[in-house]
Amino acid sequence: MAKVLMVKGSNHYLSSAAILSPTTHFRTNPISISCSRIRFRPTTYNSVQFRAFSSQDSTSSPKDEVAARIGFLGLGIMGSPMALNLIQAGCDVTVWNRTKSKCDPLISLGAKYKSSPEEVASSCDVTFAMLADPESAVDVACGKQGAANGLSSGKGYVDVSTVDGPTSKLISTHIKSTGALFLEAPVSGSKKPAEDGQLIFLTAGDKSLYETAAPLLDIMGKSRFYLGDVGNGAAMKLVVNMIMGSMMASFSEGLLLSEKVGLDPSVLVEVISQGAISAPMYSMKGPSMVKSLYPTAFPLKHQQKDLRLALGLAESVSQPTPIAAATNELYKVAKSRGLSDDDFSAVIEALKVKLDQRS
Numbered sequence: 308m309a310k311v312l313m314v315k316g317s318n319h320y321l322s323s324a325a326i327l328s329p330t331t332h333f334r335t336n337p338i339s340i341s342c343s344r345i346r347f348r349p350t351t352y353n354s355v356q357f358r359a360f361s362s363q364d365s366t367s368s369p370k371d372e373v374a375a376r377i378g379f380l381g382l383g384i385m386g387s388p389m390a391l392n393l394i395q396a397g398c399d400v401t402v403w404n405r406t407k408s409k410c411d412p413l414i415s416l417g418a419k420y421k422s423s424p425e426e427v428a429s430s431c432d433v434t435f436a437m438l439a440d441p442e443s444a445v446d447v448a449c450g451k452q453g454a455a456n457g458l459s460s461g462k463g464y465v466d467v468s469t470v471d472g473p474t475s476k477l478i479s480t481h482i483k484s485t486g487a488l489f490l491e492a493p494v495s496g497s498k499k500p501a502e503d504g505q506l507i508f509l510t511a512g513d514k515s516l517y518e519t520a521a522p523l524l525d526i527m528g529k530s531r532f533y534l535g536d537v538g539n540g541a542a543m544k545l546v547v548n549m550i551m552g553s554m555m556a557s558f559s560e561g562l563l564l565s566e567k568v569g570l571d572p573s574v575l576v577e578v579i580s581q582g583a584i585s586a587p588m589y590s591m592k593g594p595s596m597v598k599s600l601y602p603t604a605f606p607l608k609h610q611q612k613d614l615r616l617a618l619g620l621a622e623s624v625s626q627p628t629p630i631a632a633a634t635n636e637l638y639k640v641a642k643s644r645g646l647s648d649d650d651f652s653a654v655i656e657a658l659k660v661k662l663d664q665r666s
C-alpha cells in the first residue's frame with residue numbers, strides 16, 4: 308500500500324514542502340507519490356554523496372539511480388510505527404532492535420533484518436535511531452557494534468530519540484568522524500501521531516542531510532523545523548516536554564481537587580475543553596484518568612527523563628525553573644510507586660492520598 312506524501316505541488320522532492328518561515332516546513336497540497344519512487348544517487352559535491360529526488364524529476368537519469376536503503380534502529384512504541392510507515396510507503400527498510408522479537412512484525416511486512424546497528428548502518432544510505440534515553444542512544448550509535456562502525460562518507464545518521472544537547476553533540480562528533488552526516492531530529496507527538504504519520508520533527512545538524520532526508524521525514528511527520536546547530540533540536544524538544552510534564556501535573560491536581568470538593572471531574576474535563584486552556588492532551592487523557600486508567604502512549608519514565616534533562620538544560624544557563632523542579636519530584640514519586648511503564652498521565656496516582664497516609 309503506497310502512502311501518500313503531502314507535498315506542495317512540485318515535481319521535485321527537495322523543493323516540495325511549503326516554506327512558511329526560513330526554518331519551518333509543512334506538508335500541504337497532497338499529491339500522490341510513493342516512497343518507492345525515492346532514489347538516492349551519487350552527487351559530485353563533497354559534503355553530500357547522495358540526494359533524494361523524485362522519479363518525476365526531469366534531471367534524473369535512471370541508470371544512475373539506486374533505491375534508497377533506509378535503516379531503523381529501535382522499535383519501541385515510537386520506532387515501530389515510524390518504521391512501519393516507511394515500509395508501507397514502499398521504502399527499502401532494514402531494522403534492528405535490542406529485543407529481536409519486536410522486529411518480527413515488520414520483517415513479515417517486508418523489512419530486512421540485520422543483527423547489529425553496525426550492519427544496518429553499513430548496508431543503508433540513511434539510518435534512523437529511536438532509542439529510550441541518552442545512554443542507549445550513545446551505545447547504539449557509538450558502542451561496540453554501534454552504527455558508527457558501519458558508517459562512512461556518503462551515508463547519513465538521523466537520531467530521533469529524545470536526548471540532551473551534550474549527548475547529541477557527542478553522538479554527532481562520533482558519527483561525523485566516520486565521514487558520514489548527522490542530523491538530530493527528536494519528535495513532538497506520541498504513539499497515535501506516529502501511527503498516523505503526523506509527527507513534528509525538531510531537527511538540527513547537517514543541512515544537506517536534512518534536505519536529503521526530508522521526503523522520509525514527510526512520510527513519518529506532518530511538519531519539520533530546521534533549527535541550526537546540533538543541540539538546538541534537543542533543546543527545543545526538552546523545553547516542549549518540560550511544559551507538557553508540568554501541564555499534566557497541574558491537570559492531575561485539578562482533577563483530584565474537583566473530585567474532593569464534590570464536583571464531577573468528567574465535567575471539569577468538558578469545561579476545560581471549551582475554554583482558553585483547552586489542549587488536545589487534556590481531552591485525550593482526561594476521560595481515562597478519571598477512570599484511573601493509563602494505557603501507555605508516552606511512558607512515565609521517559610517523561611521523568613525529559614524533565615531531568617530539561618532541568619539540566621536550565622541549570623546550564625542559570626534559568627530558574629521551580630515549577631519543573633517540583634514536577635520532576637512528583638514524577639519521581641510516581642516512578643517509585645511502580646508506574647514507570649504506565650502512561651505519563653499516571654502521575655496523578657502520586658497525588659492520591661492513600662487511606663493509611665491519612666491522619
Ligand SMILES: NC(=O)C1=CN([C@@H]2O[C@H](COP(=O)(O)OP(=O)(O)OC[C@H]3O[C@@H](n4cnc5c(N)ncnc54)[C@H](OP(=O)(O)O)[C@@H]3O)[C@@H](O)[C@H]2O)C=CC1
Pocket residue numbers: 380381382383384385386404405406409437438439440442443446447467468469470494495496497498604605606609610
Ligand atoms: N512514546 C512517546 O509518546 C514519545 C517518545 N519519545 C521519545 O522517543 C524515544 C523512544 O520512546 P518510546 O518508543 O516511547 O520508548 P520505548 O521504551 O517503547 O522504546 C525504547 C527503545 O529503546 C530501546 N532500548 C532501550 N535501552 C536500550 C539499550 N540499552 N540498548 C539498545 N536499545 C535500547 C528499546 O529496545 P527493547 O525493545 O529491546 O527494550 C526500544 O527499542 C524516547 O527517547 C522517548 O523519550 C518522543 C516522542 C513521543
Ligand SMILES: O=CCCC(=O)O
Pocket residue numbers: 469494495496497548605
Ligand atoms: O516525548 C513525548 C511527547 C508526547 C507528545 O508530544 O504528545
